[in-house]
Amino acid sequence: MSDTRILDRGTPPERFARGWHCLGLAESFGDGKPHRIEAFGGQLVVWQDTQGGLNVLDGYCRHMGGDLTQGTVKGDEIACPFHDWRWGGDGKCKAIPYARRVPLRARTQKYATTIRNGQLLIWHDVEGSEAEPDLLPPELPGVGTDEYTPWTWEVVPITDSHCRELIDNVVDMAHFYYVHFSFPTSFRNVFEGHQATQFMESKGRPDMTGGYGDAELFLKSEATYYGPSYMINWLDVDYKGFQTEVILINCHIPTGPDSFTLQYGITVKKPEGIDDKTAAYISKKYAEMFGGGFLQDVHIWKNKVPVQNPLLCEEDGPVYQLRRWYEQFYVDRADIQPEMVDRFEFEVDTTKANEYWQEEVAENLARKAAEEAEGADGATAGSESDSPSVMTGT
Amino acid sequence: MASFVPTSADTLEDQRLYTSARLTEVACLDCLARVGVKKNSDHHTSIQWSREARESCPELSRRDGRGRDYHQGCPRLLASIETAVREGQVDIGAEDGY
Ligand code: FES
Ligand SMILES: [Fe+2]
Numbered sequence: 001m002s003d004t005r006i007l008d009r010g011t012p013p014e015r016f017a018r019g020w021h022c023l024g025l026a027e028s029f030g031d032g033k034p035h036r037i038e039a040f041g042g043q044l045v046v047w048q049d050t051q052g053g054l055n056v057l058d059g060y061c062r063h064m065g066g067d068l069t070q071g072t073v074k075g076d077e078i079a080c081p082f083h084d085w086r087w088g089g090d091g092k093c094k095a096i097p098y099a100r101r102v103p104l105r106a107r108t109q110k111y112a113t114t115i116r117n118g119q120l121l122i123w124h125d126v127e128g129s130e131a132e133p134d135l136l137p138p139e140l141p142g143v144g145t146d147e148y149t150p151w152t153w154e155v156v157p158i159t160d161s162h163c164r165e166l167i168d169n170v171v172d173m174a175h176f177y178y179v180h181f182s183f184p185t186s187f188r189n190v191f192e193g194h195q196a197t198q199f200m201e202s203k204g205r206p207d208m209t210g211g212y213g214d215a216e217l218f219l220k221s222e223a224t225y226y227g228p229s230y231m232i233n234w235l236d237v238d239y240k241g242f243q244t245e246v247i248l249i250n251c252h253i254p255t256g257p258d259s260f261t262l263q264y265g266i267t268v269k270k271p272e273g274i275d276d277k278t279a280a281y282i283s284k285k286y287a288e289m290f291g292g293g294f295l296q297d298v299h300i301w302k303n304k305v306p307v308q309n310p311l312l313c314e315e316d317g318p319v320y321q322l323r324r325w326y327e328q329f330y331v332d333r334a335d336i337q338p339e340m341v342d343r344f345e346f347e348v349d350t351t352k353a354n355e356y357w358q359e360e361v362a363e364n365l366a367r368k369a370a371e372e373a374e375g376a377d378g379a380t381a382g383s384e385s386d387s388p389s390v391m392t393g394t
Numbered sequence: 395m396a397s398f399v400p401t402s403a404d405t406l407e408d409q410r411l412y413t414s415a416r417l418t419e420v421a422c423l424d425c426l427a428r429v430g431v432k433k434n435s436d437h438h439t440s441i442q443w444s445r446e447a448r449e450s451c452p453e454l455s456r457r458d459g460r461g462r463d464y465h466q467g468c469p470r471l472l473a474s475i476e477t478a479v480r481e482g483q484v485d486i487g488a489e490d491g492y
Contacts, residue, residue: 008402164398190465192443197465222462234462308398309405312412314434314488320412321440327398339413343443343454345467351437 010308012162012257016040017329018125019194019227020136022251024263025153026120029054034078036069038157038255040124044111045069049076055089056122058109062093118144118151119249119265121230127332135194137226140247143267148247149279151265152287156294161301163229163252163260167326169297169394170198170225171317173348177357179296180391181208182219184350189318191325192343197224200392207364216240223393228329229253233393237286245269246286250393262298264290293391315353318346411492417442418485420478424470426450431475434488439475441467 023029023037023046035046036059043059045068057078059069066082073079077086077094086095091110093102111122112131117140123131142148169175173187181204188199199222206215216239223233233248249265268283270276310319321344328340400406417430417440427450430442448454453468478484 006402006404008400008405010401010405011399013398188465190467192448192464195464199465222465224462224465308400309402309408311491313491314438316491318412318440320409323398324409324413330398338445342445343441343448345439345441345443347439347467349437 005311006309007305007307008309009306012306013330014257015126015330016124016254017228018127018129018333019123019229019329020114020121020131021124021229021253022249022263023056023120023122023253024155025151025265026054026115026118028153029120032073034069034071034073037253038261039253041256043067043069044122045071045078046120047073047078049073049089051076053089054113054115054120056111056113056120057087057089057091061085061087062106062108117249129333135227137230137232140232142269143247146270148267148269149276149283151249151267152283153265154263154287154291156262156264156291156298157255157259158252158262158298158301159259161260161298162258162306163254164323164326165301165304165306166252166260166262166297166394167196167225167228168319168322170196170223171319171322171346173200173317173350174315174353175300176200176202176391177205177353179300180293181205182391183354183357185354187317187348187350189322189346190343191321193341194227194328195224196322196325197222198393199223202392205361207361207368219392221392223248223250228326231393235392242271244271244282246283248286248290248393262294264294266290290391294394296391297394315348317348318344321346414442415492416485416489418478418483420475420484422451422468422471423474423477425452427468427471429471431478431484433479433484433486436486441471441475 029035029046030048032048037044037046044056045059046054046056048054059067061068061080061082063085064082066080068078068080071079071081074086077088079086084097085093087108088094091107093106096102114121114136116136171189173184176182176184182202183205184200184202186201190197202219204215204217218238220236221233223231225231229252231250233250235246235248237244237246247267252260252262254260266283266287268279268286270279312319324340328336416432419428420431421428427447429447432440451468453470457463
């Protein structure tokens with residue numbers, strides 16, 4: 001028997017997670033046109049009816065398979081471009097203009113919808129259960145009012161990775177240092193029921209971001225997944241003594257067995273005495289910073305392999321427990337095991353890891369200083385760039 | 395029925411090692427909760443609750459589970475764990491990463 005460690009890539013699930021999934025900002029669907037959203041191995045059609053309600057159906061017409069996302073909104077219904085069958089938000093065919101009556105069986109897949117924090121969420125369950133309002137993410141007080149900047153919203157399609165890679169980052173303390181160039185100074189996870197939380201306090205790495213500026217960036221972050229795909233990340237940022245409250249939404253829609261659409265939004269509590277334009281600017285800067293952070297993750301995901309049996313050291317976060325929690329969304333409800341939903345807490349004081357990291361940073365800074373003193377080739381050393389110095393949640 | 399199916403039997407053993415090996419039972423000194431505790435080092439603590447333990451804890455039961463306070467640990471349980479550690483009831487140190 002060889003004692004070489006084998007990577008078990010496992011086989012990915014054949015289904016998509018049960019739970020609420022966010023499709024985007026509600027206002028982006030309100031233009032009277034059908035919208036196409038790739039999801040759950042197919043596509044959905046989203047449109048607004050005359051009452052202002054948003055409707056979501058499977059994107060393909062049950063008549064002859066026409067693409068409803070290329071159809072037309074007529075009254076409250078979506079009309080198919082192929083033979084003009086009219087589908088209502090309740091999933092029923094309401095009219096066939098050339099037919100005397102509509103077949104009773106003319107029903108398609110509809111998705112329960114709700115608007116939360118200005119975003120459109122739908123319920124997905126392969127078992128076809130009723131939507132569960134209790135599992136919705138909480139409403140964010142003040143968001144959507146004048147107290148906060150409007151959401152900035154970004155959509156990033158990701159291929160060649162299962163969305164579990166994104167989830168794994170909830171526990172991955174060390175990658176924040178190596179991938180996102182920040183120092184976690186305290187780290188904690190709690191999983192219970194349908195929620196999984198990461199708390200982290202971190203600061204920027206002075207050796208990676210050009211100058212010392214970012215060593216003065218402190219971040220207190222609390223990030224909770226409400227179900228399989230929707231994370232709220234509350235962030236208290238302290239930059240050179242200037243405090244900002246930021247809320248980041250990190251959510252995704254699975255599109256295939258190894259692809260998903262990442263979406264993220266940022267809103268900032270308008271600081272006292274700052275005009276709207278400046279507040280919007282701050283919000284945009286944060287969006288860029290986190291956008292850059294996600295790209296750092298994406299680069300890793302695209303080039304790694306899936307691993308079912310990660311080999312951990314004792315300083316690593318609770319990957320196995322997190323995946324056990326995540327599993328609840330991929331099994332029939334009747335098969336949810338107690339340990340998938342039982343409370344689990346993990347806490348690590350990152351002092352030890354930090355001693356090592358501080359040393360490494362000090363060495364990098366010293367080397368850089370020496371190189372500059374020698375006038376070595378003008379270019380900045382190593383991976384210094386406009387990379388963001390902080391990232392949280394993922 | 396698992397959804398992410400491992401292709402090696404060793405993976406199941408890994409799952410066991412990382413999730414349930416070396417858990418020491420610690421009883422709360424203030425309520426009937428008994429939890430599994432693991433300490434890989436002085437700086438680290440993992441706490442595995444069961445449903446019964448969770449229902450026994452008055453502190454956690456007071457929270458509605460939706461607020462941002464749900465993540466905070468129960469201070470009485472944490473104090474009980476500290477006591478157990480001080481009295482040498484919980485081994486400190488990991489075995490090959492678990
Ligand atoms: S395929 Fe849609 S109306 Fe015929
Ligand atoms: Fe990350």
